[in-house]
Amino acid sequence: MKKQPTIAQIGSSILRSKAQPVKNIIDRNISELIDSLITTAIANQGVGIAAPQISQSYRLFIVASHPSDRYPQAPTMKPTAMINPKILSHGEAIVKDWEGCLSVPGIRGLVPRYRQIEVEYTTQSGEVKQKVLTDFIARIFQHELDHLNGILFIDQIKNKADLYTEAEYRQIINSGT
Template sequence: MAVLKIARMGHPVLLRRADEIEDVNGPEVRRLVLDMMETLEDAGGVGLAAPQVHVAKRLFLYSVPEGRSEGEDDPPCGVQVLINPVLEPVGDERVQRMEGCLSIPGLRGEVPRYRQVRYAGYDHVGKPVEGIASGFRANVMQHEMDHLDGILYPMRMKDLGKLGFDTEIMRYGVRT
């Protein structure tokens, strides 16, 4: 396993649609997943998409740490893998959420996200998975899915006045 270099905003790999993974059981996919897990742990994040490690493939990792869980519909979970994911909103309800990104270090912004999403794809061993995600889990999944479509969270923001450096947001809070 290896800690991979994280692409930062401005790199073209972050601005294109990632390609489908043809062999979800291939050894290169398993190796990539293990390297991404190590990279995510090293970076201290809650999600990581393959384009963020310079691989334009449709795969992302996500987790819900204990302190980020939003209740029964959003239980904590360790790192999960979604290969060739498909997400669709469940209903029209959206919530504003503060987001950061390993590819945009030091910044955070308020982004509108669907409260719930239906997801499908393949897990780390190529087994089909599907379900409905709510709360923090739904947020992370939408953020990572955006990476697979060449979208960075500032592109989703409605008010750039709610974008700021982590240190300043922690000090002063977000203007509403």
């Protein structure tokens, strides 16, 4: 069995660099990277993970929403590889909601994101897809797309009062406030 990749942590230069487009989608290395991203996300209860988070500079991420300790209200979505993703358009509504990141352990924040986005990405089989994403799935997509551009969720928080420790976050969500 392959060793689980190490998740790059805040301070690592790859997390602040713009990732390179995937040129050959059917390359075996890309397929192995996708498998590695999926297993890493699942093993760490992540709802998404981007290639730069395991030190691979490719415009590729996984969206794998599911309810967990970290996101109890998350909808269930089969892990989906999104290659060379982009936002085509977005709605006007911006919603603040909780985010965390496997690369920024111990911190949570209320991050403003578009509630609805229209996206385009290429699947692992080479098919170009366009979809409208809303709410939590749209949030994951925007969070992971930021990773491909060297942006962390903490960069999106304008009011530092919206930053919390993991313990504070859990206390808030467990109390229902």
